[in-house]
Amino acid sequence: MPGTGPKDFLCITCGKRTKPDRRRFIAGPAYANYRKHFKVFSCKDNDVTCIKCYSQFYRKSYKCQANRYEDNQEESENQLSESEDDYEPPAKKQQKTTSIKSPKIIQLPITSAGKSHSSCCVCKDRKSKFQTLSTENRHKAFLSTGHLLLSGARCCPTHIDSDGSLNEQAILHFKSLSSSSTTFFNKTELLALITDIRSIALKNENLRIDFDNKNTLKDSDFLNLTGITKKKI
Numbered sequence: 001m002p003g004t005g006p007k008d009f010l011c012i013t014c015g016k017r018t019k020p021d022r023r024r025f026i027a028g029p030a031y032a033n034y035r036k037h038f039k040v041f042s043c044k045d046n047d048v049t050c051i052k053c054y055s056q057f058y059r060k061s062y063k064c065q066a067n068r069y070e071d072n073q074e075e076s077e078n079q080l081s082e083s084e085d086d087y088e089p090p091a092k093k094q095q096k097t098t099s100i101k102s103p104k105i106i107q108l109p110i111t112s113a114g115k116s117h118s119s120c121c122v123c124k125d126r127k128s129k130f131q132t133l134s135t136e137n138r139h140k141a142f143l144s145t146g147h148l149l150l151s152g153a154r155c156c157p158t159h160i161d162s163d164g165s166l167n168e169q170a171i172l173h174f175k176s177l178s179s180s181s182t183t184f185f186n187k188t189e190l191l192a193l194i195t196d197i198r199s200i201a202l203k204n205e206n207l208r209i210d211f212d213n214k215n216t217l218k219d220s221d222f223l224n225l226t227g228i229t230k231k232k233i
Contacts, residue, residue, distance in 0.1 A: 011050040013038050023048040025118060025126075033061065045126055104184040111146070112183040113174070114138075114153025121153045122170045130154035137165040139196040145174035148183060148193075 009018045012026065026034055027045050034057055035043055114121035120130060131154060133141075138149040159170040166174075185193075 009046065009048045011053055012040060012043075012047045013049055013053040016050055018048055018050045022051045024051070024054055028118075037061070102186040102188060104186045104189075106185040106187070106190055107182050108185060108190075110142075110148050110183045111177070111179040111181045112148045112150050114149040114155075117152055117154055120155045120159070121149055122155045122159045122166075122173055125156055128156040128158075131157055131160055133160075133166070134164060135192065136196060139193060140200065141166050141171065141174065142193075143197065143200060144171050146179055147174040147177060150183075151189070 009023055010016065011018055011023070024031070025045070026040070026047055026049050027043050031049075034049065034054065035041075037057055037060075038053075040047075114133075117130075119126045120128060121133075133149060133153050133155065135151070138151075138153060142148045155166070155170070159167055161167045
């Protein structure tokens with residue numbers, strides 16, 4: 001439950017107190033090399049490292065990888081020089097081109113959640129097997145609560161209905177939270193949010209009962225709903 005965790009998160013390497021945006025939880029296979037490097041043999045779920053210690057580890061491991069790469073390059077060159085003249089080296093793999101995302105410089109007074117992918121965006125639990133919410137269901141939750149769940153937000157299966165959307169208990173949880181913070185967007189995220197909200201609005205428009213347009217309802221519908229016919233309206 002929220003509020004039952006430790007108040008202070010001390011770096012397991014240097015022992016300094018860490019801030020929320022300057023810590024990394026080292027439990028799990030992703031940080032196995034880090035724990036092996038600092039000889040951390042027993043690790044708890046709440047054990048963290050500060051950014052400074054992790055950066056030192058990263059630089060050292062990067063240098064080791066670079067040295068191994070140079071050794072492999074020298075060994076490969078020696079093998080090529082000793083090989084026959086008709087030897088053809090294997091073709092190099094083409095590097096995948098990645099699309100460049102626009103910077104997040106658009107600040108809006110919208111409270112967001114789901115930044116951490118290692119904990120539930122509703123109850124902050126770290127032990128469950130999480131499910132990732134789809135873009136449509138995240139934006140539906142925003143329309144219901146005013147709290148925006150960020151891309152990649154995950155939560156426990158107990159907070160999700162059969163259609164993949166947040167259940168009533170999770171919606172009530174977000175409605176009870178304060179909404180005084182802000183969120184930064186890039187133009188792609190903002191456009192996707194506006195597009196999805198417009199799509200949901202168009203779907204709901206088809207479900208509304210429009211008494212101004214007489215063609216949307218039959219004479220029997222008017223009589224059942226209002227007790228009078230179209231001609232008397």
